Amino acid sequence: MPQGQPLAVPRDGLTTRQRRNAPLLAVHTGPGKGKSTAAFGMALRAWNQGFDIAVFQFVKSAKWKVGEETALTELGRAHEERGVGGPVEWHKMGSGWSWSRKAGTEDDHAAAAAEGWAEIARRLAEERHDFYVLDEFTYPLKWGWVDVDEVVATLAERPGSQHVVITGRDAPAALLDAADLVTEMTKVKHPMDAGRKGQKGIEW
Secondary structure, three states: OHHHOOOOOOOOOOOHHHOOOOOOOEEOOOOHHHHHHHHHHHHHHHOOOOOOEEEOOOOOOOOOOOOHHHHHHHHHHHHHOOOOOOEEEEEEEHHHOOOOOOOOOOOOHHHHHHHHHHHHHHHHHHHOOOEEEEEHHHHHHHOOOOOOHHHHHHHOOOOOOEEEEOOOEEEOOOHHHHEEEEEEEOOOOOHHHOOOOOOOOOOO
């Protein structure tokens, strides 16, 4: 895409505006660092455009903390108090989905993941949000906790202009085929290879 211009424009009858407003399904996968980081960076851009943002983290432990949670939550508060940007919701499987008010446990992660996906599907059908981040969602798909074909069909049939970004290693082929944008993060070098542990401001 030289200078941001597509190499070819399909003869599908759509206008440039219609293509710009088309819903996007993006997948960030691969063994390298930066999948979630890139997704949250896209969420920041969406917030700046006034989009309604919802983040769903499919992590097992409530102890899993990322700096972007604090930053985006504060941006959501800024929207509520001053009307800037867009609203933000952040939901985390490991600490109990906020709508169910259940305490996080180490038991039956499969049921928790299925519950999270069911809620996302409902919100997509209702066009509740403009921009969704499904962080680490490839793992429930890989482990069979959530049905891949159901996810692909639901995403393909979602109404409106809802954008969805999915992160995690080993994204299933059916999801990659359905996506409009696929980026594979590949490790070339990593500080841990030299024995350095994760660093604040870099890893969290």
